[in-house]
Amino acid sequence: MRLSVVMIAKNAADLLPDCLASVAFADEIVLLDSGSQDDTVDIARRAGVNVFTDTDWQGYGIQRQRAQAHATGDYILMIDTDERVTPELARAIQSVLASPQPDAIYSIARRNYFLGRFMRHSGWYPDRVMRLYPREKFQYNRNAVHESLESASAPVINLDGDLLHLTCSDFASFQQKQLNYAAAWARERHQHGKKTSLIGIFAHTLGAFAKTLLLRGGVLDGKQGWLLAVVNAQYTFNKYTGLWALNHGYSEKSAP
Secondary structure: OOEEEEEEEOOOOOOHHHHHHHOOOOOEEEEEEOOOOOOHHHHHHHOOOEEEEOOOOOOHHHHHHHHHOOOOOOEEEEOOOOEEEOHHHHHHHHHHHHOOOOOOEEEEEEEEEEOOEEOOOOOOOOOEEEEEEEOOOOOEOOOOOOOOEOOOOOOEEEEEEEEEEEEEOOHHHHHHHHHHHHHHHHHHHHHOOOOOOHHHHHHHHHHHHHHHHHHOOHHHHHHHHHHHHHHHHHHHHHHHHHHHHHHOOOOHHHOO
């Protein structure tokens, strides 16, 4: 079976070379760029990647669908530019291609990096994601954020090896990305008629802190575990406060 590695990107020139090197075993690599202003496109083309451009950004789910439409392989491995396939995972993927189960989706353990360490707990490991699947049978949903593979009732098989995820190599950039995700989440929920209250904002915020630190074992990740619990609480606060503001029509445009 032929493998197409598929990714979406924007301004990822610093991350792309290591990502591409980790998937050099693929039969083809497809990158859909959404309007990079750095050397992302040039780096990809020099590496032999099939590069396409679509700047009509409508969210992560739709962009992944568009990227997959350019692939020609039997199987898709969907990754991001800040992820790296470990040698053990590469061997597991190649074993699947040699003897696939056509109706199955394959789950990969993702190991997330946060402030100097790859986390072992906190809900950030094994953080399984469904990323390897037959191209003609599955695709991502259309969610603007937190998009996922439409798997229906397909069997899911866990693969050996890890997918390394440089979630937070730069804290300022990570925070900005979290803000963007929170704003997109709030807009999407508001468009679907979802509402929240002040009590809901603080209940969800405190719940996110406790869930990360205690239920998901964040305390076992040391300093980073405590800090991540605060970050997750902050992200949850931003999501629900953004939704609350939209519910009430509060914006700079409406200011007196």
